[in-house]
Structures are given as structure tokens and as C-alpha cells.
Amino acid sequence: MSIFRELTEGLPRQAPGSAAATLRALGLVRGLPTAPRILDVGCGPGAQTVELARATSGWIVAVDIRQRFLDELTERAAAAGVLPHITTINTSMFDMDFGDRSFDLIWSEGAIYIQGFAAGLTAWRRFLRPGGWIVVSELTWLVPNPPAEAAEYWARNYPGMGSIERNTQLVAEAGFVSMDGFVLPTQDWWNNYYGPNERRVEELREKYADNPEVLATLDDASREHDLFRAYHEAYGYVFYVMRKPAA
Template identity: 45%
Template sequence: MDEMQLFLEIHQNMPRQGPGNTASTLKALKLCAGLPSAPRVLDVGCGPGMQTMDLAQALDGPITGVDFFTQYVEELQKNIEKEGMADRVTAMQGDMEALFFPPASFDLIWSEGAIYIMGFEKGIHSWSPLLAPGGYLAVTEATWLKSEPPARVKQFWDEGYPLMKNIEGNLDIIQACGGEIIGHFVLPESAWWDHYYGPLEKRLEILEEKWADNPAGQEVLAMERTEIDLFKNYSDYYGYVFYVARFG
């Protein structure tokens, strides 16, 4: 089993694959004033789709959730069927770097905890043409909140996400890509713990015993624990920020 397979086993059947909560999703959605009565929505890197279903509850238009990993698409599909929303919500496997939709296909593009895979600037530049004129882009991004972080924090993020910027840097990128800044806010710490790090810590405890004789598995578990430990001790230096912008 390679590192990616190990990672997927750790994260399978998790409520979320990154920080976020319903309150933050709905707070960002309120910033998207003047959407059509039935907006066309694309959720990029949707994971198991907790936020996808929150959007479906709040809006009346068609919603497409796209993720690269089949297991997350299948989890979202189960939730769609459970909530009886198959007529409006579609779960689809796809690559965020090669989305197959024509220009101006959506009124709202959403992405929570996933744009880092492409990089913030590349993601906004690639996705914004898919918006109809006046459409909104709402994304969360790992962001520096304070300058001069401790060495171990900076090393961790420099290795994991060297493109990470502060809020001002990300706002500059949005504007350089032609976006109008509508608003931004830092996700609360509860958005990290309730549906992400909390369940993840319990999963790590279970896998610690299962992978006791698996060196590769132990290494991946150690990386996950390091990430959680850093946030416990240094969350004032970095966090996830919701950015909402309008294009066209």
C-alpha cells in the first residue's frame, strides 16, 4: 500500500477532508448577494460533500460536486440519495485542473479546503472563466495570519504548501485575476476540530494498533499527528480564510 492509499484509508468516511463547518459555509453564501433564484453551482474538490449538501439545502438551483477521488464521490452520492436530492445535486469524478465545463456554465463556484492542490492563483485563474458575468467565487485557503511564525511551523508549511500567503497577498491575487473582493473572514477554530481534526484523532488511535507493524503507515500517522499538534499550539499564526469575490 503506497502513501496515497494509506492517506485515503485514514480519511475514508470522515465528515470533512479539511477545515470547515455549516455556519461558515452559510456565512460565505450570504456574501453572494443577487444570485439568480436557481443558481447553477459547482463545488470543486467537494470531498464527501458536507458543504455541497449545505448549499443544496440553502439554494434551489442545480449543484455539481466534483472530486478526483472516487471514494469521496461515492460518499457524496450516498448523501444525495439519503436526502432525496438526486434531481438537483450531481456527484462527479473529475480533475480540478482539467474541468470539462464550457465558459459561463455557473453562477457560483465553491471550493472549501481544496484550491491549494492547484495553488490559489492558478485555481482562481482557471476556474473564474467558468462563471457567468457577475458570478461569484467562494473558496477557503490556508493563510498566514501573523508574520514571523516559529521555525517548526514555517518549515512544515514551506514543505507542505510553499505557495501559502497572508490575507493581503491572496486579496491581491484575486484582484489581479479580475475579481472584485466582496468579503473574507477567518474560519473559527471549531471549524478545524468538530468535523475534521476531532474525528481524525479518533481514527489515528484506531489505526495506530492496526498499523503497528507497518513502517510506512506509522510514518503517515506521524505526519498527521504533527499537523494536528502544530495547530493546537500555533493556530494564531495560520488558519483557513474564506474569500468571496465576484467576476465579470
């Protein structure tokens, strides 16, 4: 198993978030059918997938490229009693081949960056029925002039990271309307994401104490945690909620 897999698998979430944030974002979506068809792109271990199934009684297609995450989602859904509402598909978001206008709602927490914010919105738009909604969470600059240390780190690790103003413009350019959203609270980073990840890092430091290459990777993970502690007012995850025009 690669060190990246050991760092990430078995954790509650693969990006900042919480059940409360998922439900808050869902509350900004209006006019869904009684049992909507939902596509969850880059679902990871599926904490938000289960919440969506509970809240909507919809039919969810959950897509991820890592089978371990899909297996974890299946276990969670079965325990929550919503497994009949969820279909998992092991495929890349780049290779999705659903029919046009197949879904009432497209959801993606912390994953659209893989395809790129603008590219993902543009590519996924055709899967959405007229009047349907897309909801994504995305790492975003919250200030116009971020601290140099944070800017340098994210320029290397996510050069496509934009501001709220820039992403709002990209939403409009992709042909969406009725944009809404909010910044995730700081605790949504620590409770289910960085907190568990920090504990995993310390476990792996002991396991790989004699492996300098792995320790360097773990040091970089710790640096990311420390940067957010220092500069959480400069960047964060933002939920973007938008609608495809009905005509």
C-alpha cells in the same frame, strides 16, 4: 488501500469547515438567481454540497477525482432529499471542460490549493458568468512572522501558502472584485476534521503497530494536529468571497 486513503475516507470532511461556515460564506454572495447553477470543485464527501443545495435550491455540479467521495456525497444528498439537484462528475480539477460562462457560483472548500490559489482562480474564472461569484476556503498565514516550527512544517507541506494580504492581491490580479471573507473559527478544525482524524490515527496505530513506515506517516499526521494546537493563532483557513465583474 493506501494509508492516505485509510486516513481520509469515511471522515465528515476533508478540510476544516462546518455547515455554519458554509452558510455564512454563502450569505456574503449577493444577487444569485432563484435557482443558480453552482460548480463545487474538489467536493470531497460533500457536506458543503448538501448545504448549498438546501440553501439555494440550485443545480449543483460536484467534481472530485475520488469516486469514494462522490459515492458518499450521493448517499448524503439522498438522505437529505436534495439528490435531484446534484450531479457528480469524477474528474480532476485540471481537466474540467465546462463551457464558458456556465455557472452563477463556483465553490471550493479546502481544495483550491491542489491547483494553487492564483492558478485556480485564473483557470476557473472562464466558467463563471459575468457578475457571478467564486467562494473558496484556503489555508492562510494570519500573522506576518509565523513561529519557526510552523513555518518550517508548512514550507515543506504547502510552500504556496500565502497571507491574507497576499491572497487579496492575487484575487485582484485574477480580475475579481467585491472581495469579502472571514477566518474559520478554531472549532471548525476540530469538530469535523482534526477530531475525527485523530481518532482514525489511533485506530490505524493499532492496526499497523508492526509497520514502521505506516507509523511514521501517522506520526506526521499527529504532528500536524499538535502544530495547530500550539499555533492556531498564526494560521488558519480563510473563506475568500469574490465576484467576476458584470462587464
